[in-house]
Amino acid sequence: MRITPGMLRDNLLYNLNRTLADMEKSQEMLSNGKALTKPSDDPVKLLRAMKYRSDITQGEQYQRNLDDGLNWLNTTDTALGELSDLLQRVKELTVYGANSSLPQESLNSIAEEIRQIKEQVGVVANTQFAGKYIFGGTEVDKQPWDGTAWQGNNSGVYFEIGNNIKVQVNTLGSPLFTDVINTLDQIINHLTAGNVSALSSDLGSLDNNLNSVLAARADVGARTNRLELMQNRLLAQLESEKELLSKTEDADIAATIIDLKNQENVYRSALAVGARILPPTLVDFLR
Amino acid sequence: MFNLSLETALSSLRAQQLALDITSHNIANSNTPGYTRQRVNFAPNTPFPVPSLFAPMQPGQVGTGVVVASIERVRDTFMDIEYRKEVMNLGYWETRSDALDKIQLIINEPSDTGLNQLMDKFWNAWQELSKNPENLATRAVVQQTAQALAETFNHLRGQLDSLQNDLDFAVQTNVEEINSIARQIRDINDQIYKTNIVKFNANDLMDQRDELLNKLAKIIDFTLIDNNDGTVSIDIGGKKLVDGLNVNSFKVVKNANGFFDVQWSDGTPVNLTAQKGELSSNIVARDVDVQKMKDYMDSLANTLITEVNNLHHQGFVLGSTSPTPDGPDFFTGTDAKTIALSSAVSNNLNNIAAGATNSSGDGGIALQIAQLKDKLTMVLPGSTTPTATFNDFYRTIVSRLGVDAQEADRMYQNEQLLTKNLNNKRMESGGVSIDEEMTNMILYQNAYNAAARIVTAIDEMMDIVINRMGVVGR
Numbered sequence: 001m002r003i004t005p006g007m008l009r010d011n012l013l014y015n016l017n018r019t020l021a022d023m024e025k026s027q028e029m030l031s032n033g034k035a036l037t038k039p040s041d042d043p044v045k046l047l048r049a050m051k052y053r054s055d056i057t058q059g060e061q062y063q064r065n066l067d068d069g070l071n072w073l074n075t076t077d078t079a080l081g082e083l084s085d086l087l088q089r090v091k092e093l094t095v096y097g098a099n100s101s102l103p104q105e106s107l108n109s110i111a112e113e114i115r116q117i118k119e120q121v122g123v124v125a126n127t128q129f130a131g132k133y134i135f136g137g138t139e140v141d142k143q144p145w146d147g148t149a150w151q152g153n154n155s156g157v158y159f160e161i162g163n164n165i166k167v168q169v170n171t172l173g174s175p176l177f178t179d180v181i182n183t184l185d186q187i188i189n190h191l192t193a194g195n196v197s198a199l200s201s202d203l204g205s206l207d208n209n210l211n212s213v214l215a216a217r218a219d220v221g222a223r224t225n226r227l228e229l230m231q232n233r234l235l236a237q238l239e240s241e242k243e244l245l246s247k248t249e250d251a252d253i254a255a256t257i258i259d260l261k262n263q264e265n266v267y268r269s270a271l272a273v274g275a276r277i278l279p280p281t282l283v284d285f286l287r
Numbered sequence: 288m289f290n291l292s293l294e295t296a297l298s299s300l301r302a303q304q305l306a307l308d309i310t311s312h313n314i315a316n317s318n319t320p321g322y323t324r325q326r327v328n329f330a331p332n333t334p335f336p337v338p339s340l341f342a343p344m345q346p347g348q349v350g351t352g353v354v355v356a357s358i359e360r361v362r363d364t365f366m367d368i369e370y371r372k373e374v375m376n377l378g379y380w381e382t383r384s385d386a387l388d389k390i391q392l393i394i395n396e397p398s399d400t401g402l403n404q405l406m407d408k409f410w411n412a413w414q415e416l417s418k419n420p421e422n423l424a425t426r427a428v429v430q431q432t433a434q435a436l437a438e439t440f441n442h443l444r445g446q447l448d449s450l451q452n453d454l455d456f457a458v459q460t461n462v463e464e465i466n467s468i469a470r471q472i473r474d475i476n477d478q479i480y481k482t483n484i485v486k487f488n489a490n491d492l493m494d495q496r497d498e499l500l501n502k503l504a505k506i507i508d509f510t511l512i513d514n515n516d517g518t519v520s521i522d523i524g525g526k527k528l529v530d531g532l533n534v535n536s537f538k539v540v541k542n543a544n545g546f547f548d549v550q551w552s553d554g555t556p557v558n559l560t561a562q563k564g565e566l567s568s569n570i571v572a573r574d575v576d577v578q579k580m581k582d583y584m585d586s587l588a589n590t591l592i593t594e595v596n597n598l599h600h601q602g603f604v605l606g607s608t609s610p611t612p613d614g615p616d617f618f619t620g621t622d623a624k625t626i627a628l629s630s631a632v633s634n635n636l637n638n639i640a641a642g643a644t645n646s647s648g649d650g651g652i653a654l655q656i657a658q659l660k661d662k663l664t665m666v667l668p669g670s671t672t673p674t675a676t677f678n679d680f681y682r683t684i685v686s687r688l689g690v691d692a693q694e695a696d697r698m699y700q701n702e703q704l705l706t707k708n709l710n711n712k713r714m715e716s717g718g719v720s721i722d723e724e725m726t727n728m729i730l731y732q733n734a735y736n737a738a739a740r741i742v743t744a745i746d747e748m749m750d751i752v753i754n755r756m757g758v759v760g761r
Contacts, residue, residue: 004718005317009710014707037392039689040696047686050396052402057407058660061414068418132421132648140648141421153646159418163661198613204493249397286725 005278012274018113019267026260036249042113045248052245058240066160066231069169073224076171079134080217086124087118087210094187094206098199111191118184122147125177135173144280150178158168167223171216180209256263289560289752290333291351292745293704298332305355306731310724317673317719321498323360324719325490330356345529358624363716367497371504371698372710375563377503384695386454386572393446393694396685402439406660406678409436413657417650420641421605429639429653430632432597437618437626440588444623447581454573455546461506461566464548465508465528467520468503473534474497480532483517498626502544506564524558526551546573576691583668585622585685590664591677593617594628595656602652614640614652617742705743 029035039046074176096102097110125135125145136144136152144152148174157170183205306327316322332527334348395401399436412425412432414616419425446612482489496519503521509528512520518531535558539547549557549566559567595617602614615631615638632636643651665680668687675683 002715002720002723004714004720006718007714010707010711010714014703016518036397038388038692039396039685040391040395040692041389041689043686043693046397046689047682050678050682050685054403054407054682055396057411059403061411063413065418095750130419132419136643136648137650138642138646155644157648157650159653160414160657164658166654192448244711287727 008277012270012278013136015270016274020261020269023260023263023267025258025261025278029256030070030253030260033251033253034249035251036238044188048246049249050112052241052248059241059267062064062161062234064229066161066227066234068130069161069167070224070231072134072169073227074218075127075129077197077217077220077224079124079212080171080220083121083124083176083180084210084213087206087213090114090117090184090187091203091206091210094199094203098196101196104194106232107191107194107196111188114184114188114191116186118181121177121180121184125173135171135177136151137170137174144173145177145181150174159248160232161227165230169223169226171220175217176209176212179205179212184211199237209263289749291349292585295332295350295352296741297743298354298739300742302327302329302353302355303731303735303738306345306688307728310728310731311635313719313720317721321494321501321720323362323490323494323497323717325358328357328359329353329354357488358490360493361716362497363713365708366713366716367500370499370706371511372711373702373706374501374504375402375508375707377699378565379568380695380699382457382568382704383572383576384692384699385566386450386576387567387688387692387695389450390447390576391690393443393450394580394685394688402436402443403437403678403681405432405680406438410433410657410660413653415640416639416656417657420650420653421647423636424759425642426605426607426639427634429535430628430636433617434492434628434633437620437628438627440584440623444581444584444588447577447584448624449548451573451577451581453576454569457569458547458549458566458573462537462547464505465503465566468506469500469528469534469536470746472499472503472519472521472529473532475499476529477532486750489517504564506565507559526555526558545645579668580684581623582687583680585624587665587677587680588623588626589621592620594659594662594664598652598656598659598731599640601643603642603649605637605642606641607642607645609645610641640736651685743754 028037036046036049037043091115097107102110120147126143127134131141133142133144133152134140136142137154137284138157140157141228142151144150152174154172155174155175156168158166159169161167183202185197186205187202190196190202292625306329309325309327311349313324330353332351332354336345336348345346367658396403398404409432412429415425416422416429460742465658475492479489479492479496481490489730500521501520503509507523508642510522512522514531515522516531519529520531521529526535529534530536532554536552538550538552540554542548549559550555551571559570562568599614599617601612603609604613604615607613616629616749617632618626619629620626639653640651641651641653643655660678665675665677667680667683
């Protein structure tokens with residue numbers, strides 16, 4: 001076999017280029033920490049990495065939706081708690097008014113207190129969360145109770161908390177508050193009219209109202225539990241997806257450094273060998 | 288007697304000098320691409336006397352020196368054919384891998400700024416809007432992410448368009464190169480033909496022609512025909528580009544898509560079925576790889592426009608008092624090139640129709656649009672029914688691009704190694720070795736010196752005859 005300087009040069013250049021290309025790849029992996037920089041690096045891993053990225057972005061959005069939903073529900077629960085307290089107070093006052101033979105002035109002052117309570121019920125009905133009225137159905141930007149009539153509607157507000165899993169976050173205030181306000185109006189009327197005997201049936205209405213509020217709170221509680229459960233599950237899922245993404249996409253730094261060192265050695269050897277084999281020819285020894 | 292010896296020595300001086308010329312030529316061209324080392328073939332001169340009736344009577348024939356019988360190229364023509372075959376493949380895969388790499392650069396995945404991430408952000412914006420449909424800030428986020436998404440589609444499509452135009456230009460350049468090489472080969476054919484008539488080896492011209500053939504091989508697949516008169520013919524898909532001393536040519540003609548088709552000068556199409564060489568590769572990259580990616584992008588954008596608009600039309604704009612849905616177009620356009628935010632939406636945030644009813648807190652439509660991300664709307668390549676979400680579809684096409692690019696890159700690297708090794712094989716016989724040339728130089732130099740010494744010896748002998756003989760008694 002004949003060997004010519006041209007062949008040596010071609011081989012040397014080819015090997016230097018190949019090693020340099022390997023080194024460039026390793027250095028890129030080290031400098032950005034990613035094993036995947038373009039689709040052709042590993043199309044299968046790429047497919048997975050992109051899916052994980054989407055899932056994580058989507059999961060984080062669900063996480064935000066869950067947080068917002070939970071806050072909404074908590075605000076609702078607090079409001080309903082206040083409503084329940086107010087109704088308890090009305091109940092006490094009504095029982096007091098019904099059972100004692102009080103003079104009309106006392107009945108009037110009880111009626112006045114209940115009127116104040118009715119105002120407060122109106123405030124509760126107009127509870128806001130992040131600037132939205134929570135009891136007005138989808139009419140979130142106007143006060144559901146304007147003091148005389150109910151302005152909201154009976155539409156649900158839904159948040160998406162998982163793939164095609166929607167949950168209603170609002171509690172419909174219309175039946176609840178209008179019933180309560182009707183009862184309060186009746187009690188006030190009966191008190192001011194001195195119609196004490198009618199108050200006992202009002203107490204029955206009041207109990208019904210209290211039960212409705214309790215039922216609504218129980219419903220809110222149940223939904224809160226469900227959202228918290230989803231939240232925990234989502235958190236665990238996001239964590240494992242992030243880990244999987246990192247495993248798929250990130251460079252193994254230790255392994256890459258060792259690779260790089262190996263490639264450097266190969267490159268140095270190729271250079272050294274090149275320096276030794278290229279110059280000498282017979283010319284150097286002819287004198 | 289002296290005369291014959293002088294002539295013999297002179298023939299040697301001349302022959303060794305010619306051999307040194309060739310050695311010098313070899314060394315001078317040791318780095319010339321495509322050069323093949325040349326070898327001097329010596330042969331003894333016709334001996335004297337030749338047998339005949341009147342031949343002088345002497346004991347036997349005496350040699351009359353040396354002649355240079357031929358100067359030939361030391362070349363393995365079989366390896367040339369093998370080498371050219373791989374060069375055709377190298378040209379194909381090098382160009383294809385380059386084009387696919389450019390598409391990958393344009394697509395720029397995986398990244399935080401690619402289409403995948405932007406689509407995710409787009410869906411998230413709708414999610415936020417579904418929670419706060421009355422809020423102008425969340426509306427602005429939808430508007431801005433939608434704008435960014437549309438612009439990214441436009442940008443990607445524009446980049447793909449210009450890559451396709453670059454490839455089209457490369458096709459035209461390839462054709463010009465082929466025509467130029469064909470003309471040069473014809474001219475060299477002509478010179479070699481004339482040289483062959485006087486029985487000379489046109490070594491350097493043949494080298495030049497071989498180098499041109501290698502260049503041509505990188506661009507296009509052809510069959511070489513040796514015409515046995517020193518000329519060669521080049522057959523491309525059954526028609527001759529160069530036929531001995533005649534030359535044909537290619538031309539490019541714009542086709543219905545606005546791109547160049549390659550034709551023979553008489554208008555018949557060039558048969559480029561064998562997938563080899565840069566020309567085929569440029570055409571495949573232009574008409575298949577880039578076109579496919581453009582079509583995918585268009586179909587993605589088109590379905591996105593249709594699906595989003597369909598839902599958006601069913602919605603109510605913010606502050607609407609209309610009893611029937613009055614959602615305007617959200618996107619306008621029909622493909623990745625034309626997709627844009629409708630002027631209604633870009634001019635007025637209220638015109639994002641988020642609600643399924645006209646109450647301000649209704650985000651029903653926004654939620655349905657956000658849920659499009661999980662809807663099977665896209666028809667995957669090779670399938671006929673929609674089985675993929677927008678993101679699935681995009682991921683799939685990017686991954687397929689990755690597979691194609693990976694294959695092209697692997698083939699390119701293989702071909703690089705293969706052509707390098709074949710070239711080495713070629714050089715094993717044809718390459719100039721300086722050591723060898725130096726050895727020959729010493730050989731020829733010594734022979735020259737020795738022949739010169741013989742001339743000196745004869746000179747001395749003549750000196751005796753001429754100057755010292757016949758002086759008896761002087």
